[in-house]
Amino acid sequence: MSATGAGVEDVLLRCRAEGRVALIGYLPVGYPSVEGSVAAMRVLVEAGCDIVEVGLAYSDPVIDGPVNQDAMAAALEAGVRVDDAFDAVAAVREAGATPVVMSYWNLVLHRGVERFAADLAAAGGAGLITPDLVPDEADDWVAASDRHGLDRIFLVAPSSTPERLARVTAACRGFVYAASTMGVTGARSSVDGDARGLVERVRAVSDIPVCIGLGVSTREQAAEIAGYADGVIVGSALVRTLGGDGELDERLESLRTLTTALAQGVREGHR
């Protein structure tokens, strides 16, 4: 439990007690505008997201597919700043969900790892997901996150060896982010191929909760993953919906509809 509200582990335990898994939604701050993205994150919370991944737009997002790349580029074009993320984190916390930030490493490094951690904790953030930082390079972040009581969410992938799974999960706190397939973010018709096996391999080396991301876009997929993981992470499907045609209000309603369906999905999984 962080100083300002439920931590990631509290949320996952609560979900487990309710006989379901957690729904984790990702959106980048600043898309389509800072205000628009914060409004969209509130919709995610209202429609059933337990944890919101507040994404930082980055100039060189190497594990993001076209949908997230374009959204990040648009956000940067519109002038989004790293500072805006902390306001979004506070808004998510106020709306009643647990916020974590997802950021490529250079943005954290450039702000200063200690300062970033302090600002994140002060805004009510529960932790940080680092898609291009492996534990081997994370000494500063491990120390700063310990000082500020923040969760550390590293990634594992289908290519991870048992040794790497052990090393990465040992460094994680909160949950481990399991990439469902080899590749970049973006909706896929099927995510089950590698994901189930990866979760089993993680469970063989660690007790840490496992949340599945990359490629999830439908209620059916969410329900399927809920059968074997601890959380379902949805990103680009939400971003694409938010970026659709029509006025922002209409798009927010579409986002609400999709999120509601996904929230039903995580309640339909059978272990």
Next chain:
Amino acid sequence: MSEVPAPDEDTDLVPQELPRPGRFGDFGGRYVPEALVPALEQLDEARQKAAVDPEFTDELARLHATYTGRPSILTEVPRFAAHCGGARVVLKREDLNHTGSHKINNVLAQALITKRMGKTRVIAETGAGQHGVATATAAALMGLDCTVYMGKVDTERQALNVARMKILGAEVVAVEHGSATLKDAINEALRDWVTNVGTTHYVIGTVTGPHPFPEMVRDFHAVIGEEARAQVLELTGRLPDAVVACVGGGSNAMGIFHRFVEDEGVRLVGVEAGGEGIESGRHAARFASASPGVLHGAMSYLMQDTDGQTVESHSISAGLDYPSVGPEHSYLRDIGRAEYRYATDDQVMEAFSLLCRTEGIIPALESAHALAGAVELGRELGPEALLLVNLSGRGDKDMHTAAAYFGLVDEDAR
């Protein structure tokens, strides 16, 4: 035919032990998605085994002697040197290698390692097209599938090289995201690699990227400095006062610098792309303006804004148009062993023209940065000085840019 000694266990092909693996002081490292870590570990193991395996070293030496055209010659350029304060100037002629630049040294070695790892496909990024052409060439030679990522802006200014790669059987993907130049081509290549890492090796073309690339690519280019040092000694009876090379990512520079690092009396001078001048903001002179940061897997000097977003670079030469630099250069600079200056587009075009007209050698625009640096350095050091300049590539690919710059294109005649 010239004799090329097979590298043995004493040469620099054997990776050196670093205090921290993959680190040059604080620079370098491995800032990558976890999905790539197993492939990087596999690559590190494969290249270390290869470095001491005669099956690999003999084959690479054979290819360099019979295919690349090594050793590359040394050419003294007195008529050019007359414009360099009278200093003596010798060029290491990497432009005469097969495919027209130093890039083939690294690519042949990585292609051999690709096969040793049992992979069947290579991908590469390219800016000017030199590395893309070299990779497409090695893939054709060794029967590997090949995809080259190139920024859309670069496919337009280097159209001839796009055609060369396609003729060699490679697929060329024009990258339209971001600034549509070299850095975006690397982003796209990394995305491909994360997706296809089981079958695919990413042939990074310079001394950047996650460990072990900066070290490995340097070692594959170290043959440049090995040869040049012996050739200069034979020609002049002494070591040069300075070794000069252009620096984008910095592979040709590390290749020629490496053997001279222990020669304390030899200045190592890297020349970056000054573009339209530092004050214009349109340049790629990282050491003149940048601070340490992480891009494409390595910690190094990086052009970035106050949030840490990458700032777009600019250069008249696509091959130097990159906002970061190989981490070992950052290290050599910070410990004071190497020094870095820059040449603006205009200075570069002047040096380019000068070498063409005084010596009958058309250099790549990238290499013309080193020549501009030599003009400046020669004037500083005077007639007693001996300069070794790495002529990393030939300028055929740059005719369109040069013709436009000098107003040689008769639009009506087209």
